[in-house]
Amino acid sequence: MSSDDLWILGIHMTRFGKHPDKDLVDLASEAALGALADAGVTIRDVGVLAAGNLMSASAPIGQLLLKQIGQTGIPVFNVANACATGATALRVALMAVKAGEADLGLAVGVEKLAGAGLLAGGSRSADAGTWTPRGRYGAVAPVDGRIGTETMPGVFAQIGMEYGHRYGGTSFELFARISEKNHAHSTLNPLAAYTKRFTLDEIMNDVMIAYPNTRPMCSANCDGAAAVVVVNGARLATLSAEQRRRAVKISASVLTSDPWTESCQVLPDVNTLTRNAAAQAYEQAGIGPEDLDLVELHDCFATAELVHYDNLMLCEPGGAVEFFESGAPWRDGRLPVNVSGGLQSKGHPIAATGIANLWEVATHLRGEAGDRQIEGARVGLTHVIGLGSACAVHILERSAA
């Protein structure tokens, strides 16, 4: 191995779901201590910490964590980057290691969201007593619901419907079947927030949130944390044979933001930055989509999963519907997607998501995924989107050792 290569030495996720008896720091500690134990190191080996939490982003979550698990005086970077917060924390830790400022780093993402409703567009202020233009649009009154929607289910519904308009072949039922797949996958994941298998009828007849997304087709708000210990090749070479065997290579780590496109300020363009991140990641890894054994992508809504088949180049341009119809993304298909159950059933504790998806892939690459193991998995890809927008793509490879 090259001394500059980057590796996952240890990784852990808490059970996603309701944790009323645990606060943010409890969950972050559980994930961090779990990742350190998995790595076979202690907090005293860690040279840099990057910590992510979105909903309490003004709190120094990294330092609060160290005050519970070890105040070693290392540099701490607290990051917030919408739903890509966890992956951004990982990127920061990796950059510090790559820059030579540390040879072993820790990244943590944690969120408490159980019971939260609509995260955007969940409330609208009352109209003022007199109409006074305010803000960048000179609006005299709140515009959510008057000029389109600010709710995430509605935004991502439009993103899926736009794909259907461009390429055809989509329907309410097609989107519901994507959700059916992920809920079916979740039944094998003991750490998922929800492990109930839904029939297609149950999904389509559930509460409509924003057509065509019904409630089970939306990501599940929940509590959870995930943490990862990363190390450079030089440090890994000094560690035990068992640590080297279980190490997972980070062949690509890419973060992008949304480049300007004609309509991106009217409806967020989650496509271009994902396609850019994927292209850079495949280039960095020297790997193509045809080499992948599994993918964990950001299915914040059923309508989003469809477009990302295309954006991540898992299919030909315009071929996402055909890719799904072929059965490819089911766990017994050609390229399993979201075998964890995805955000719709595993859950979406925002800042944890961008590390938990690496945990899922790494666990398969190590051959430790139990009942839901994708046999012989050697290469996997993770993808996360933070609206606003940020996109992270990681490509992981099983250790050759």
Next chain:
Amino acid sequence: MTGRIPLVDYLVLGDEPHLAANECTSCGARFFDRRNACAACGATGFTRVPVSSTGEVRTFTIVAHAAPGIPVPFVAAVVDCDGTSVRANLVNVEPDADHVRVGMPVRLTTFPIGTDDEGTEAIGFGFEPIDGGAP
């Protein structure tokens, strides 16, 4: 004369109500908000241009669950107005998937959204099907 005020400053009232965009004088990119510079090319010069009041629905959703106080269901959409994308509600159409479809031709319409304490009426906008529009 009763006072009227547009819901947003990019809605121009008058005999022929229309939307107006800030167009970059360097690259032609269009924006509806107050600008610091152009997100496409970085230039800082803008000119105000009218946007076509007819277009085609490029995508939509029917919002059934929204913040308290927002009447549901309603249709939120992106309308392609001769190459300029506009975010708006679709109005004067049944808010269900049998009556709304992508590709549907629509036109701008305005309507009062309320009167404030001083008697000023705020005017909002939406897009409605052309020729009834429903398939």
